Amino acid sequence: MTSANTLQARTPDEAYEFAAPFRAPQGSPIRELFKYVGRPGMISFAGGYPSKDLFDRDGLGRAIDAAYRSDPIACLQYGDTAGAPALRRSLARLMGARGVECDSDDIVVTTGSQQGFDLLVRTLIAPGDTALVEEPAYPAAIQALRLAGANIVTVRTDSDGIDVDALAATLDAWSEPGRPKLLYTVPTFANPTGATLPRARREALVRLAVRHRIVLVEDDPYGELRFAGTPVPPILALADACPGGRDWVVYFGSLSKIVAPGLRIGWALAPAPIARRMIVAKQTSDLCTSPLSQEAARHYLDSGSLESHLRTIAGAYRSRCGALLKALTHFAPADIEFCAPQGGMFVWARLTGGRDAGDVLKRAIERNVMFVPGTAFFVRDADASSLRLSFAAPSEAEAFEGARRLASALSGN
Numbered sequence: 060m061t062s063a064n065t066l067q068a069r070t071p072d073e074a075y076e077f078a079a080p081f082r083a084p085q086g087s088p089i090r091e092l093f094k095y096v097g098r099p100g101m102i103s104f105a106g107g108y109p110s111k112d113l114f115d116r117d118g119l120g121r122a123i124d125a126a127y128r129s130d131p132i133a134c135l136q137y138g139d140t141a142g143a144p145a146l147r148r149s150l151a152r153l154m155g156a157r158g159v160e161c162d163s164d165d166i167v168v169t170t171g172s173q174q175g176f177d178l179l180v181r182t183l184i185a186p187g188d189t190a191l192v193e194e195p196a197y198p199a200a201i202q203a204l205r206l207a208g209a210n211i212v213t214v215r216t217d218s219d220g221i222d223v224d225a226l227a228a229t230l231d232a233w234s235e236p237g238r239p240k241l242l243y244t245v246p247t248f249a250n251p252t253g254a255t256l257p258r259a260r261r262e263a264l265v266r267l268a269v270r271h272r273i274v275l276v277e278d279d280p281y282g283e284l285r286f287a288g289t290p291v292p293p294i295l296a297l298a299d300a301c302p303g304g305r306d307w308v309v310y311f312g313s314l315s316k317i318v319a320p321g322l323r324i325g326w327a328l329a330p331a332p333i334a335r336r337m338i339v340a341k342q343t344s345d346l347c348t349s350p351l352s353q354e355a356a357r358h359y360l361d362s363g364s365l366e367s368h369l370r371t372i373a374g375a376y377r378s379r380c381g382a383l384l385k386a387l388t389h390f391a392p393a394d395i396e397f398c399a400p401q402g403g404m405f406v407w408a409r410l411t412g413g414r415d416a417g418d419v420l421k422r423a424i425e426r427n428v429m430f431v432p433g434t435a436f437f438v439r440d441a442d443a444s445s446l447r448l449s450f451a452a453p454s455e456a457e458a459f460e461g462a463r464r465l466a467s468a469l470s471g472n
């Protein structure tokens with residue numbers, strides 16, 4: 060070790076006078092679990108990773124080749140902060156297929172949808188501002204708000220997502236200073252609950268957003284991974300039917316779960332005043348999303364491969380989810396309760412008898428199986444008996460074996 064390193068190691072954290080949200084930072088509890096994922100024989104229901112054996116490797120390889128060969132300079136040079144015009148046109152067509160009419164100029168390409176939400180938070184939230192978040196919620200959304208110093212107020216959910224009546228009552232009775240500025244939700248195949256918000260609740264949410272002037276954030280990375288039930292339009296598609304609705308909805312899309320997260324391509328559709336400010340924030344964040352990635356994504360989308368790829372992955376996820384739920388019912392019928400999702404990547408479960416999922420996780424890891432304890436998805440008062448199981452990565456045979464090991468961890472045998 061060099062003397063410089065030794066000195067660095069001895070400098071206490073306080074010496075750096077970090078900004079308040081970073082003084083005692085908590086890393087992502089899910090990322091902490093990753094050290095076990097690579098262990099030989101581990102069956103992981105933990106990650107929100109798409110299945111590695113379902114990537115369209117050939118199709119993406121061709122798209123990357125075609126992007127570079129057809130315009131190497133566009134791939135190598137800096138690009139527009141708002142995104143490459145050709146990709147924005149392709150994404151506008153994709154949004155049209157999802158029932159959202161938009162102009163390609165309305166789309167802001169982001170480096171994953173995670174960046175999109177972070178940019179939005181930067182433009183709206185100053186320390187102390189109130190943000191509403193469904194609970195349980197996607198931890199990185201909670202974290203983005205925490206790091207911005209937001210006052211996070213949780214919104215109750217049930218097996219159909221946000222309890223809109225409870226939310227309406229809360230908003231109507233709001234007496235605290237500082238009304239909420241935004242509401243974050245994953246309305247379709249939520250992370251972590253797998254729940255999908257019914258159409259009537261979506262429409263009611265838009266009306267509430269307009270009435271209370273709250274930016275309604277629709278985070279939609281999983282919406283096209285449906286393998287059962289009837290499609291529900293995105294909130295943004297329903298917003299036009301409510302006067303002023305479109306002015307209060309910000310939509311985030313992503314290619315991460317439907318194509319590949321390594322591309323780091325997401326996009327935002329936001330009212331113009333918000334989009335303009337997000338672009339200003341992006342200028343100091345990364346100048347532009349990787350043009351090489353954007354060109355590759357554009358070639359992939361324009362190749363027409365996405366539709367059949369979506370059928371392939373949704374079909375595989377249907378089988379994997381079915382195998383997991385069947386095996387859980389078979390091996391641990393009295394120990395675990397869950398709701399069957401109609402798509403996405405997650406099953407939200409609860410251990411019976413008030414058992415603590417964190418304790419069970421320790422025994423599960425000894426048996427080479429993993430999941431994420433539900434506490435990771437709560438802002439304050441966590442339900443310690445809840446857990447999230449991702450069925451995307453394990454094969455059907457692994458799902459079966461993983462459920463057997465989980466049952467053994469639950470029974471202590």
Ligand code: PMP
Nearest residue numbers: 107171172173197250313315325
């Ligand atoms: N939102 C949700 C609900 C997610 O689950 C994820 C990824 N786990 C993201 C956003 C971020 O996705 P991206 O790779 O597009 O940044």
